[in-house]
Amino acid sequence: MTSHTWIDGTRIPADGGCIVVANHISHLDPLLTAHFVYDHGRIPRYLAKSSLFRTRFVGTVLGSAGQIPVERLSRNAIGAYDAAVRAVHEGECVVVYPEGTLTRDPDLWPMTGKSGAARIALATGVPVIPLGHWGAQDVLAPYAKRPHLFPRKHVVMKAGDPVPIDDLRAKKQTPEVVTETTERIMTAITDIVAELRGEQPPAERFDPRIHGVKPIGNPNKKDRR
Template identity: 45%
Template sequence: MTRIREGSETTRPSVFWVLAVLVLPLINLSVRYRITDGGKFPRSGAFVMAPNHFSEIDPLVMGVLSWKLGRAPRFMAKASVFSIPVIGVLLRKSGQIPVSRGGAVRGNEPVKAAERLVRNGQMVVVYPEGSLTRDPGLWPMRGKTGAVRIALEQGIPIVPVAHWGTQALMPRYSKRLSVFPRKTVLVKIGDPIDLDEFRGRNLDTATLNEATTVVMEAITHLLEDLRGEKAPVKRWNPAEHDQKETGRFEA
């Protein structure tokens, strides 16, 4: 495990200390981290952390990973969660960002949140896939553009992260947590993705999709290293499969 530097976000009193008291005991009891290239994880400055996503427990596991590496994690979270008593207050106080159903963001909050990130030198965790992967083999599926939009609009790095093992803790689509025996979660941190070729361009759909493809390829390569196998040549496209299932697909 990479040593946390003194003066990191985790050493400063904040509402995250309350969250850590609630979450850390459970994760430490049930998860053993094996981190590769932890030194690549930025210890200061604003950036977007972009992990793969295949279990409902992923945000907790990745949030604790960030905390152990010295950074206070902030997520794009479902807006409905913010209405839960106590939890909603903690989410707001810790700077989590509400996202309404379907991926739309409430008001102008993501823009304001991104500006705060840069101003305060904070990080945000954005799952580029937007939801749990639907790929049968749990490989990263086609990504959405939220992560690269924040990175490009704010001029901050986007760091790819792959992990493997949370499916043993909580299988995809399951609500049942398997705490014992303790599970090993493999993590690999990638180099910040070079998005220079997209900076200065009009951030239209084509540009954002192209940049998102670069991010998804980086995450997939990291996951291939962790799993010791190759991902399918063609990335799973949820929209394409939905069209086939409803008979609306056109070749």
């Protein structure tokens, strides 16, 4: 289906609890991210939007692997947070998409993050490894149902150094601290994506609460590589 280039996957800790945070551009992301994480010696456990579990193939894979569905705006969202914290404390590698859903940025840049990943990180004190990737949107465009398998596509994925948040962990977990932690996480992810794309990200991160939900751009434009 694709060829791939994996970069710096050894930055994911070989053992012990950790959180991997990644950008979200395609419904294929969980499968590709799982491939990346597994190839570097860890079994990923996902904290993912519940709708992904209802996607035929992706849902089967995620569900069979004991993953953690998040029912947004419900009591189950709190239960998912508790389950993720418990999994991290038990030494598992938990993968979180901080944006909470596929990006709505017109050019597929990471948009504003939600607080889940930050709160788990602050509660557990484990390494937070940012992961950026590009190319999955050429195989399966955001919100598309049919993949484009030919010509063969290429996906590149890179892990970064742990997000520096030790100073924030030493503070009381106020909304301001959670917001700053989330911003550092999203900046780390965006910096990797910018490197992979060879482009500068927008000066202002797309926020659907402010900008509304806009149609995404054409993910197959040649100048996106």
